[in-house]
Amino acid sequence: MPQELSRQLSRDYRDPHTRLGIDLTPESGSGASSFLVQECGFRHYENWNHRGIRSPYWRLHHNFEAGNSVRSQGSEYALNPDVVVLIPGGVPLDTLGRKTVPHLWIHYLPSKEFLLAMRTPVVVPTDTATQAALTQLRNLFDEGLIENSQRMHHLSKAVLHLVFARLDSEAFLAFPDRLLPILEHIDRHLGEDLSTPRLAKLNGMTRHRLTQLFQKHTGLSPSRYVADLRVRLAMQRLAATDESIEQIAEALGFPNRYYFSRVFQKQLGCGPATFRRGQR
Incomplete structure (x- = not known):
């Protein structure tokens, strides 16, 4: 029997770690879900103008057309169709709805592994996969399929994972050995x-x-x-x-x-x- 085949037959397939791939266990934390998705919504806002918002949960905002933005601590972040904007919990913001545009949002809580070092909104450019997932979420609303909460839940998490996967490692909190x-x-x-x-x-x-x-x-x-x-x-x-x-x-x-x-x-x-x- 060939040596490679012999090794395959003797391997314990109850162990998920084959040593042929990349061990991602440290990235999975204690096994808790990476995101608790609390709400997903989509609207053509006519007057998206609010001041002094500060939420304990996190927000993801995406506009399918340009024109609106959010403002936080003196800086303005455009909600263009080729980006999403992440707003960590506790960050103050104003919403600036100058136009009526199709707007999608997700309210969620990340696990500790996904906490960001920044205390400001984060603009993340989208790629083809993220745009496709955002469009699928929009289609659930456009086609009146919002009762399919399981599909919406998984698509919302997919969007979050795709967006967070595009962040550089420097964006995440790195704690010193003393802490x-x-x-x-x-x-x-x-x-x-x-x-x-x-x-x-x-x-x-x-x-x-x-x-x-x-x-x-x-x-x-x-x-x-x-x-x-x-x-x-x-x-x-x-x-x-x-x-x-x-x-x-x-x-x-x-x-x-x-x-x-x-x-x-x-x-x-x-x-x-x-x-x-x-x-x-």
Whole structure:
């Protein structure tokens, strides 16, 4: 029997890693979905003019014709038909609807692996594959097929993956060695005390030094980083599991359901129960 054939027959095909391809396990995180898609929409907006928008979720905007834009922190980003614009959560923006144009949007939450280093809108040029997926999404609305939510869900995720695949690696957050174990500890112990004094003591640094480290590399204080992560994971659990609100609150380190509801309401403008109903 040829040696190569013998090796193939003896291989354990239960192992997905053949060593012939590229191991992408580190890019898949803990196995959670890369994106929680919350909404996809398409309209011919007649008056797309809003000021002072700041959302906890992320946005993708695409216009099929030129004319409109978004503005953030003094800079304007044109929504031309050959680009999409990504707007990370918490970034303030104004929408400038000078014309009535066909407009598609996706509201979503990325997993931690997809967090961007930028604190501004990001303009991403589209390619043929991305344009095709965007057009397929538009066609679902044009042809009245919006009840096919599974198809819309997968197409929305396809668009997000295609867009994020076009970003340079420098666009994603890269944390220093001093910060990585702290973030990993937070990920593993979300149900425990993650106050700034506790984190500082565990990692042998002052509260001031810890806060400086977080501000420099995440743009957030330690307490805000933890709170945002807890709310983001709560949104994922509310949308994807049947856990009770009490169970989610306890698992993610909120002292009780009522405190969890107040924090959730403050960030999203609605309570956990209302949010869950909107996802079903």
